[in-house]
Amino acid sequence: MLIDTDPGVDDAMAILMAHERAHVVGLSVAAGNVGLNHTLANALKLIEVIGAETPVYAGCATPLVHAAEDAADVHGSDGFGDTGYAASARAAESEHAALAILRASHAHAGRLVLVALAPLTNLALALKLDPDLPLRVARLVVMGGAVSGRGNYGTVPAEFNVGFDPEAAHVVFSQWPQFTLVDWEATMRHGLDFDRFEAMLAKGDARAKFYASITEKTRAWSKERGRPKLLIADALAMAVALEPDIVTHSEEHHVAVELDGRLTRGATVVDWQDRLGQPANARIVLEVDHARFEALLASAVGST
Ligand code: RIB
Numbered sequence: 012m013l014i015d016t017d018p019g020v021d022d023a024m025a026i027l028m029a030h031e032r033a034h035v036v037g038l039s040v041a042a043g044n045v046g047l048n049h050t051l052a053n054a055l056k057l058i059e060v061i062g063a064e065t066p067v068y069a070g071c072a073t074p075l076v077h078a079a080e081d082a083a084d085v086h087g088s089d090g091f092g093d094t095g096y097a098a099s100a101r102a103a104e105s106e107h108a109a110l111a112i113l114r115a116s117h118a119h120a121g122r123l124v125l126v127a128l129a130p131l132t133n134l135a136l137a138l139k140l141d142p143d144l145p146l147r148v149a150r151l152v153v154m155g156g157a158v159s160g161r162g163n164y165g166t167v168p169a170e171f172n173v174g175f176d177p178e179a180a181h182v183v184f185s186q187w188p189q190f191t192l193v194d195w196e197a198t199m200r201h202g203l204d205f206d207r208f209e210a211m212l213a214k215g216d217a218r219a220k221f222y223a224s225i226t227e228k229t230r231a232w233s234k235e236r237g238r239p240k241l242l243i244a245d246a247l248a249m250a251v252a253l254e255p256d257i258v259t260h261s262e263e264h265h266v267a268v269e270l271d272g273r274l275t276r277g278a279t280v281v282d283w284q285d286r287l288g289q290p291a292n293a294r295i296v297l298e299v300d301h302a303r304f305e306a307l308l309a310s311a312v313g314s315t
């Protein structure tokens with residue numbers, strides 16, 4: 012598995028989950044939730060907390076075309092809750108993330124699972140460098156979009172990972188024949204009860220303690236905004252990547268990205284009736300087994 016990520020606290024849970032159950036060959040890091048300097052430092056710190064040797068690759072510092080606002084309000088200025096953690100002693104590899112994605116696709120041809128948890132800038136770049144990339148990747152799971160227009164960033168229908176770099180999402184959605192899409196609306200349907208989640212962390216190991224510290228701000232922010240549940244998008248996408256049979260309801264349709272609409276830039280437009288006759292490029296996850304999802308979270312932080 013190779014994870015493209017902009018840590019970010021929900022990315023962090025996904026990375027913990029992956030290291031619990033998969034062979035992670037690398038983290039390719041993008042800008043998004045916060046600037047690349049912070050997302051890279053956070054990725055290196057998390058690998059150190061996990062005690063893994065996973066290589067970390069720095070990717071693009073900006074979206075492909077237009078500048079975009081980050082999500083520091085959700086994740087903290089440093090992307091990990093502004094805890095002032097001691098920086099990791101580890102360093103990123105010298106190879107660019109887009110090139111690392113291509114190299115991993117050759118090294119693990121036919122077996123590599125790509126999990127995209129960030130704006131799709133790195134993956135779009137890799138695709139432009141080598142359009143045959145999808146032929147060597149077993150599965151691509153994307154956390155992104157809002158398939159019925161209930162977004163969370165920029166325009167009403169846009170979700171952060173797509174809305175931050177719509178051109179990159181357009182490149183991936185239009186050049187990748189079939190991928191799995193875990194969107195923001197599925198994330199909202201699979202929100203976590205705050206008390207249950209905090210009790211889970213309290214019973215966990217060192218990973219749980221680190222996770223509790225970096226999410227203090229996000230949990231407070233969510234409660235202040237009156238969110239009834241903790242929404243942890245990347246962890247849901249990772250659950251689907253780790254256990255595809257966790258999905259209890261999905262539909263396959265064509266999805267495209269709006270690039271120009273004044274009210275709709277960044278929207279993921281689904282042809283639910285397949286009216287335009289374009290090939291279904293996305294398997295849209297609509298529901299998962301929630302108990303199994305929560306079990307994966309608990310296992311990732313050593314909470315039995
Ligand atoms: O919309 C949720 C997505 O945007 C998640 O990947 C979160 O980490 C943010 O990047």
Ligand code: CA
Pocket residue numbers: 016017018019021022044128129245
């Ligand atoms: Ca993310």
